[in-house]
Amino acid sequence: MADIFDKYVMAEAWDEMFERAGVPRPQYQALFAALQPLGVRELRSRADQLARMFTHRGVTFDYAGVERPFPLDLIPRIIDAAEWDLVTRGVRQRIRALEAFLDDVYGRHQVFHDGVVPWRLLHSSPHYHREAHGWRPPNGVRVHVGGTDLIRDERGALHVLEDNVRTPSGVSYVLENRLAMTRTLPTLFSEQFVRPVEEYPARLLAALRAAAPAGVSDPTVVLLTPGVYNAAYFEHALLARLMGVELVEGRDLVCEGNRLYMVTTYGRRPVHVVYRRVDDDYLDPLHFRGDSVLGCPGLVNAARLGNVTIANGVGNGVADDKLVYTYVPDLIGYYLGESPLLPNVETYRLDDPDVRDDVLARAGELVLKPVDGAGGKGIVIGPVATDEQLAVVRRAVRDDPRGWIAQRPVLLSTSPTLIGEWPVPRHIDLRPFAVNDGEDVWLLPGGLTRVALPEGELVVNSSRGGGSKDTWVLGETPAAAIPATVAPPAAQWSPSRTAAWEDEQ
């Protein structure tokens, strides 16, 4: 019987694992050597074992109201130390620039006065909330958690695809994938030093505590979830348990006298920091959607007065706007005086009539994206779209040029993925998670690699049949790295996964 990678035929895209047929890249050599002789039957049985484990442990996501196991591919994605260093610095730089931008948007508006970003962009942004104007959070942090989506192009260069600074989700998969992998293929980890991921809950909790209102030395932190029917509910429950904080729903909270309380068996207890996984629109019926029962009336007033901190900040959506994305390289120069370490994908703004006409003429060669869409919603990929789809999107762009951007189609890199019996190339992306505690922006080593399971599919999303991969960041040397990075053992968690990218970002 042939060894498992013998039949692997690389696709046109950049392959993460192989330089050319049969020759793995340096960071993959140890993995290749360990997997290659396993044999397809062994690999398949490990994959089945993995799937069974997920079903039993409730490692599922909600798709169209049905709980389904979320596919984790057995073959990990590996990033070497040097490239991870670039990612860390690049994402950190981006988060710092976006923090500065948000501070400006809800403060002095200097970036608009200086003409770096046009005023109309601010006033036409659906996520710019006047409620947040002049409201500076206790330690100045608005992006407590950031998720920056990265893709690798045909030549192997990493690009930023989008920023998510509202409620980025998916980190639970990172934690669970690692747990599942260490149980299913423990020997792989003995070959080389893979940086651990279990630090995340402690880092997040520390950042949330650091954001507490002034004068509160031992803050009560809660995680606010829309409830059990939310697609990302398992992530909420997992994080709450790993941080040891209460997982609350809107109905557990009450505001009185501009202070926030939770209703307990011993009566009301004060709450100081709310890590909310509820969108701005549903957060507080007094200020936003009046019909929302997911939030708590009075919460925004209490936060504005500095009695409670809301994380991530209210109104962060301005920075997620894909039209703002086109300005981020400028913002990095403007606020930080640095040049961007991670480039954007080549993008066209459609408010200029000439650009718009050119883009509309070439719509069949470009990708058109709504500025407000998360999780691949509304995206039209020109080269694979039908004439009808193109006609519809052309009309949509003409009606609302502010609502769209156009991008060069990037053929995402591929990674060997087990489909049926053999590994075949499938497109992937990467979402690193950043935690900002006000002193430093920390990156979880690895992040979430999403994989599009249907052949040729470029939208990497669970709602389109996506899965994920365990993402390894290699340490420089085990001996040097272990003492520095081994965190106290995390509390036990049970894997759970959800199609988090539909409701959340």
Add this chain to the structure above:
Amino acid sequence: MTRPLLSRIAETLYWIGRYVERADDTARLLDVSVHRMLDEPETCRSIFAVLGLSPVASVSAPAVIRRLAYDLDEPASIAASIQSARDSARGVREVLASEVWECLNVTWHHLSALESQPPHAYLSFVRERAALFFGLADTSMSRDDCWRFIVLGRSLERVDMTTRLLAVHLDSDWRLLLQASGADESFTRTHGARDGEVLEFLLLDRLFPRSVVYSLLTAEKCLRALAPDTTRAGVADSAQAAIGRVRAGLEYADLNELRDRLPELLGTLQEACAAAGEAIAKRFFQHREAMAWVGA
């Protein structure tokens, strides 16, 4: 020392305890009744009565099993209880140990596949899984309020189910009663192979964990820890008071009159359970007043 528990979570945990215990008790009851149901159609009717279900004109043993074990549309069925327990647990995963959640989740996943097997396989699986659930809760959870609400729910459900069982099977043979309560071997070791003390064993035994008095004592203990009394006299908590009164009445009952006074005693027990349930809901599960905002 124990940290406050969200009312919503307390309520969910209490009901998880009740659901799992109900599934367990129903499984025991059906398991011992299957044979009798074949011989005596009357048994079917009395089982419906035990569970407080509307009687059906003609019933057969398979129909009873289907309704009480497999039918998800019958809220009192085993399948529905397991599903409710599992769905509830899903909503409080952050406070349950992951093994405890996993136990309910796996049970729920496996259950429907067992319907094609003989009822005994299904029923004994449910009993084993219930034992596993409570065992895991006992060994993995801190003795805090989370654990107490589960135990409280379990204890009250057990009293409720045992009294229902006695009420219906009053005239049946004692062996069936003992088996349905999982007490036959314990009883035989205690009293020998005789019929004499069955009622006092099921109602009053202080050492047997499924007896009514033992369960009442457990519920009282939980309530005392959940709501310690600060007054010098009397019992302020009405759930504690209701349970304490009926427990004392039982414990001091004259053993010779037990048989004759049984219907009255069972009625009192049922009332006490209902009253305690209401008092617990009122005291601990108060929900936020309808969405309201109180200004500065």
